[in-house]
Amino acid sequence: MEWRDEGIILGSRKHGESSVILEVMTRGHGRHLGMVRGGRSRKQQPVLQPGNRVELVWHARLDEHLGVFQAEAVEFNAARxxxxxxxxxxxxxxxxxxxxxxxxxxxxxxxxxxxxxxxxxxxxxxxxxxxxxxxxxxxxxxxxxxxxTECAATGVRTELVYVSPKSGRAVSREAGEPWRDKMLVxxxxxxxxxxxxxxxxxxxxxxxxxxxxxxxxxxxxxxxxxxxxxxxxxxxxxxxxxxxxxxxx
Incomplete structure (x- = not known):
C-alpha cells in the first residue's frame, strides 16, 4: 500500500542504529507514524525537525503496519x-x-x-x-x-461574558451576574x-x-x-x- 500527502512534523524517536520513527500530522491521513530509514543522517536530520512541513510518501505491505516514510522538505520552520x-x-x-x-x-x-x-x-x-x-x-x-454563540439562559447573542462551568455554554452579563463568582470568564x-x-x-x-x-x-x-x-x-x-x-x- 502507498499514499502521498503533506504533513507537519510533530516529533521523532530513534529506531535502531540509523533510523527514526517519525510522527506527523498530515492533511489527509491524520496523525501518522512511520519509519524513516537513515533518518539520523546529516542529510535527513535538518529535514526531520519538529515544525517543518514536508511532502510524504508512505508505503507498507498492509494498512495496519507501521510503514516507511520518505520525507522531502517543503517549508523549514524549525530553525526560526x-x-x-x-x-x-x-x-x-x-x-x-x-x-x-x-x-x-x-x-x-x-x-x-x-x-x-x-x-x-x-x-x-x-x-x-x-x-x-x-x-x-x-x-x-x-x-x-x-x-x-448565545446565552444559555436567554438566547441572546450579545454581551456574552461568562461560560457556565456545568454546561460549557456562554452566558450573558445580565443573566450571569447573580452567579458571577461561580462562572468562568x-x-x-x-x-x-x-x-x-x-x-x-x-x-x-x-x-x-x-x-x-x-x-x-x-x-x-x-x-x-x-x-x-x-x-x-x-x-x-x-x-x-x-x-x-x-x-x-
Missing part, C-alpha cells in the same frame, strides 16, 4: 521557531493536544489551523490567541465543544473573532477557560496530567509580559 522559548513550548503543546486524538483519524480543520500557527508561533501575543483557539478546536473534535476575542485582538488579561482568561474543560473532559477521565509543555508555554508568555498566570485573579 527554536529561537523562541514560547514557540518551542507552543509547538510541543500543539503536538500533545493532537496526541489526544486517535491516530490516523483525519482532522483537516486542525491541520489548516496548525499551518497558520506555525507561521505565528514566534509572535508571542498572537501565538497565545491562536493556541487558545486551537484548544477550543481540539475540545470540539473530541466531542466536548463549547457553545459560545469568556474573553471577548473568543466570541468576536480574529479581528479582535486579546490583551494579556484576556489571554489568561482564555487559558483558564480551555484548561478547565480540558482537565474535566480529557485529562481527568483518562488519568493523565496536563502536558508539561503547556505550562512551559504559559510561563514563556508570562516572562514576555504577554499573559498573567492561569490562577491569577
Amino acid at each position: 521557531l527554536f529561537d523562541s522559548a514560547a514557540a518551542v513550548f507552543g509547538l510541543q503543546t500543539l503536538a500533545s493536544h493532537l496526541r489526544l486524538l486517535p491516530e490516523r483519524d483525519v482532522h483537516p480543520d486542525l491541520y489548516e489551523a496548525l499551518i497558520v500557527l506555525l507561521r505565528h508561533l514566534d509572535d508571542r501575543l498572537l501565538a497565545g490567541e491562536l493556541v487558545a483557539r486551537f484548544e477550543l478546536m481540539v475540545l470540539e473534535e473530541l466531542g466536548f465543544g463549547l457553545d459560545l 469568556l474573553p471577548g476575542f473568543l466570541v468576536e473573532g480574529p479581528a479582535t485582538r486579546a490583551d494579556p488579561v484576556a489571554l489568561g482568561e482564555a487559558f483558564r477557560l480551555t484548561g478547565f474543560f480540558l482537565t474535566r473532559h480529557v485529562y481527568e477521565p483518562r488519568g493523565i496530567a496536563e502536558p508539561e509543555a503547556r505550562a512551559g508555554f504559559l510561563e514563556a508568555l508570562r516572562r514576555a509580559n504577554a499573559v498573567p498566570g492561569e490562577n491569577a485573579a
Whole structure:
C-alpha cells in the first residue's frame, strides 16, 4: 500500500542504529507514524525537525503496519521557531493536544489551523490567541465543544461574558451576574473573532477557560496530567509580559 500527502512534523524517536520513527500530522491521513530509514543522517536530520512541513510518501505491505516514510522538505520552520522559548513550548503543546486524538483519524480543520500557527508561533501575543483557539478546536473534535454563540439562559447573542462551568455554554452579563463568582470568564476575542485582538488579561482568561474543560473532559477521565509543555508555554508568555498566570485573579 502507498499514499502521498503533506504533513507537519510533530516529533521523532530513534529506531535502531540509523533510523527514526517519525510522527506527523498530515492533511489527509491524520496523525501518522512511520519509519524513516537513515533518518539520523546529516542529510535527513535538518529535514526531520519538529515544525517543518514536508511532502510524504508512505508505503507498507498492509494498512495496519507501521510503514516507511520518505520525507522531502517543503517549508523549514524549525530553525526560526527554536529561537523562541514560547514557540518551542507552543509547538510541543500543539503536538500533545493532537496526541489526544486517535491516530490516523483525519482532522483537516486542525491541520489548516496548525499551518497558520506555525507561521505565528514566534509572535508571542498572537501565538497565545491562536493556541487558545486551537484548544477550543481540539475540545470540539473530541466531542466536548463549547457553545459560545448565545446565552444559555436567554438566547441572546450579545454581551456574552461568562461560560457556565456545568454546561460549557456562554452566558450573558445580565443573566450571569447573580452567579458571577461561580462562572468562568469568556474573553471577548473568543466570541468576536480574529479581528479582535486579546490583551494579556484576556489571554489568561482564555487559558483558564480551555484548561478547565480540558482537565474535566480529557485529562481527568483518562488519568493523565496536563502536558508539561503547556505550562512551559504559559510561563514563556508570562516572562514576555504577554499573559498573567492561569490562577491569577
